[in-house]
Amino acid sequence: MEQLVKLATQIGERLKTSNQTITTAESCTGGGISYVLTEVAGSSAWFERAFVTYSNDAKREMVGVATDTLVENGAVSEEVVAEMAAGALKVANADFALAVSGIAGPTGGSEEKPVGMVCFGWATRKGTVTETCLFDGDRHEIRRNTIAHSLCRLLSYLESEKPEQ
Incomplete structure (x- = not known):
């Protein structure tokens, strides 16, 4: 945990220096990323909010993932995390968004999507x-x-x- 908080501290320093904020949209981590980020004292200056979107309904309702995207690709897909990150960025009006969806196990995996497969999305206004x-x-x-x-x-x-200047 100490190493994770050290990473979060470095992230916070950079965001605070540039007067920017971050939001998260998490599925398989269940809020773990936001927990680590908010372990840093003063994180309220740069951490906007978190979306724990464990269910498909939460992904649709909270961060605007399209039903078609979920049906066509499954919740654990780069297409879904891209929409999760972009949606979180928009809803939170943050500068950065981080999204994850995966299969942490021990069950739920398949040959196509095994336990341990995790999709990540990082979004800014640039893409x-x-x-x-x-x-x-x-x-x-x-x-x-x-x-x-x-x-x-x-x-x-x-x-x-x-x-940006």
Whole structure:
């Protein structure tokens, strides 16, 4: 947990310096990413809100994922996390959004979408980037790796991003 909070602290410092905010839309992590982000004292300056969208209804109602997208691709897909991130960004009026949906197990996997498959989406007003990873381990390890990966990628993006003038 200490390493995750260190990552969150670095993210918060960059967001605060650039006067920007972040929101999350989480499925398989159940709010774990937002929990880590808000472990940082002063996070209210840069953390806008979180959407825990565990069910398909929540994905549709809270962050505007289209029913057709869910039916055609399934909840664990890059198409869905792209819509989750874009929807969260819009609803929260934040500068950054991070979305995850995956299969943490121990059940629920298939040959096409095995346990440990997690889709990620990171959105800004400039657009959305998605990625799919396959993590090993039990439910706890998959969820922890999902949180760590999402924060590492976000920090990497923030470090490379030039503040707009």
